[in-house]
Amino acid sequence: MVTGSREDYLICIHKLTQGGGVAKTNDIAQFMKVSPASVTEMMRRLAEENLVDYEKYRGVRLTRAGQRHAKQIRRKHRLMERFLVNILDTDAETAHEEACKLEHVLSDSAAQKLCRIIGEPEECTGCDDTCDGICVNHSLTQDTVASMNEGDAAVISHLRCENAEKIRKLISMGFVPGRRIVLENDLPFKGPLVLRIGDSRVALDRDYADLIFVDRD
Amino acid sequence: MVTGSREDYLICIHKLTQGGGVAKTNDIAQFMKVSPASVTEMMRRLAEENLVDYEKYRGVRLTRAGQRHAKQIRRKHRLMERFLVNILDTDAETAHEEACKLEHVLSDSAAQKLCRIIGEPEECTGCDDTCDGICVNHSLTQDTVASMNEGDAAVISHLRCENAEKIRKLISMGFVPGRRIVLENDLPFKGPLVLRIGDSRVALDRDYADLIFVDRD
DNA sequence: CATCACGTTTCGTTATGCCTAAAATATATA
DNA sequence: TATATATTTTAGGCATAACGAAACGTGATG
Ligand SMILES: [Mn+2]
Ligand SMILES: [Mn+2]
Ligand SMILES: [Mn+2]
Ligand SMILES: [Mn+2]
Numbered sequence: 001m002v003t004g005s006r007e008d009y010l011i012c013i014h015k016l017t018q019g020g021g022v023a024k025t026n027d028i029a030q031f032m033k034v035s036p037a038s039v040t041e042m043m044r045r046l047a048e049e050n051l052v053d054y055e056k057y058r059g060v061r062l063t064r065a066g067q068r069h070a071k072q073i074r075r076k077h078r079l080m081e082r083f084l085v086n087i088l089d090t091d092a093e094t095a096h097e098e099a100c101k102l103e104h105v106l107s108d109s110a111a112q113k114l115c116r117i118i119g120e121p122e123e124c125t126g127c128d129d130t131c132d133g134i135c136v137n138h139s140l141t142q143d144t145v146a147s148m149n150e151g152d153a154a155v156i157s158h159l160r161c162e163n164a165e166k167i168r169k170l171i172s173m174g175f176v177p178g179r180r181i182v183l184e185n186d187l188p189f190k191g192p193l194v195l196r197i198g199d200s201r202v203a204l205d206r207d208y209a210d211l212i213f214v215d216r217d
Numbered sequence: 218m219v220t221g222s223r224e225d226y227l228i229c230i231h232k233l234t235q236g237g238g239v240a241k242t243n244d245i246a247q248f249m250k251v252s253p254a255s256v257t258e259m260m261r262r263l264a265e266e267n268l269v270d271y272e273k274y275r276g277v278r279l280t281r282a283g284q285r286h287a288k289q290i291r292r293k294h295r296l297m298e299r300f301l302v303n304i305l306d307t308d309a310e311t312a313h314e315e316a317c318k319l320e321h322v323l324s325d326s327a328a329q330k331l332c333r334i335i336g337e338p339e340e341c342t343g344c345d346d347t348c349d350g351i352c353v354n355h356s357l358t359q360d361t362v363a364s365m366n367e368g369d370a371a372v373i374s375h376l377r378c379e380n381a382e383k384i385r386k387l388i389s390m391g392f393v394p395g396r397r398i399v400l401e402n403d404l405p406f407k408g409p410l411v412l413r414i415g416d417s418r419v420a421l422d423r424d425y426a427d428l429i430f431v432d433r434d
Numbered sequence: 435c436a437t438c439a440c441g442t443t444t445c446g447t448t449a450t451g452c453c454t455a456a457a458a459t460a461t462a463t464a
Numbered sequence: 465t466a467t468a469t470a471t472t473t474t475a476g477g478c479a480t481a482a483c484g485a486a487a488c489g490t491g492a493t494g
Contacts, residue, residue: 025472038452045450057459087388088330089395100484101322105317119494149262164444168417173391173417200390201409201420222481256484262480274442274489286454293455 004104007044007073013062014070022059076111077103146209148183154214155180173202175212221321224290226259230279231287239276292319296331304385333375333394358414363426365400369430372397392429
């Protein structure tokens with residue numbers, strides 16, 4: 001069984017080996033705020049469980065399984081963090097700390113469902129390796145709301161990952177992957193676009209229109 | 218420090234002594250799916266920390282502090298369970314199991330904020346002892362967005378818990394406790410209300426207006 | 435009142451996860 | 465190459481939380 005502590009070690013190694021190479025005992029110890037002796041001990045155990053490749057004195061790296069596990073936990077962390085900040089209005093620092101505990105407890109399926117509500121915000125900003133295999137936005141449509149005409153319907157595919165602040169705003173307005181939208185644009189002046197999301201109506205500033213990728217019907 | 222395991226024992230004792238009297242070692246063991254030996258051991262520790270009154274061979278009951286703690290955890294359990302079912306659409310059984318882990322990790326302040334979103338109705342209907350002195354929504358404002366006039370500003374206090382689907386929608390639109398809103402209502406026809414949330418504009422159907430409780434400035 | 439059965443506690447052991455101090459090994463410097 | 469320094473591992477301990485087996489209390493029965 002992979003406990004919370006083990007998971008934190010996996011995450012730590014994943015971060016330290018992001019750019020390639022191995023993680024060294026001392027670095028892990030420092031990151032984890034734990035003695036080097038404790039790290040050695042833990043590496044032995046993780047190696048036994050085939051979550052890391054470990055050679056004495058040489059450093060450690062994640063196995064395929066370890067990597068998969070680390071990515072999943074990191075994703076849960078980001079999702080919970082987003083949830084705490086966007087929905088519960090927690091401050092960033094507190095949110096990070098609490099997410100660091102929740103990440104070990106949130107089930108895969110709950111994470112998946114959470115993702116449908118709050119989307120995958122930061123996850124795709126500058127899409128790093130921690131993202132592949134989970135985040136699938138790359139391969140999707142390049143059409144945006146800007147290309148839609150009055151009366152057009154579409155389903156939101158994903159959001160342009162560029163500005164966290166703007167993404168946050170879009171999400172809080174209900175622009176979340178999977179949602180069906182219709183461009184109504186029935187305002188009698190050249191102002192913001194008006195869209196239906198499900199059966200509610202939202203006004204969207206025009207310069208946000210190309211941040212929202214859509215699948216046309 | 219009160220660990221997750223200790224908390225589960227406190228909850229167990231709280232349930233077993235609901236109707237008065239003491240909890241017996243064997244009953245706790247059965248409930249916790251643990252050996253009686255483990256229970257005795259734990260009771261000794263909880264007694265040391267003044268969370269239970271414990272007399273060998275005689276049974277155990279919660280102290281004031283233990284009771285307070287047990288109630289708080291049970292509340293977090295219910296809140297998470299409800300969140301999982303109402304918002305994430307998890308089935309009851311799974312939700313219970315997951316809540317049983319999340320209850321030990323959710324912070325007081327996150328619980329409080331969650332309560333304002335999904336909180337009250339069932340939780341406090343027939344307000345049993347597990348609830349008293351904790352749930353505070355009763356004392357909150359009864360004003361809703363429906364009572365606001367054009368130009369009025371307010372802060373969202375909590376949401377009416379009645380229809381999971383509607384709550385989900387409100388959340389995804391950005392109507393979340395703590396957010397500041399302004400009623401603009403500048404659409405030139407008697408349609409949905411238009412509100413500012415932060416600096417974005419949202420159109421809200423009128424029949425949602427009385428689901429959002431607000432604190433006026 | 436002695437005895438017995440059942441519930442409860444004690445004892446010795448295990449596993450996790452952490453620690454410090456000491457020993458081993460690797461790396462840098464002379 | 466030899467020595468000094470830094471890194472890492474090993475050894476020995478501690479706290480939590482669990483177990484089974486053995487010892488022990490308590491209340492019920494004869
Ligand atoms: Mn974080
Ligand atoms: Mn963590
Ligand atoms: Mn439950
Ligand atoms: Mn629990």
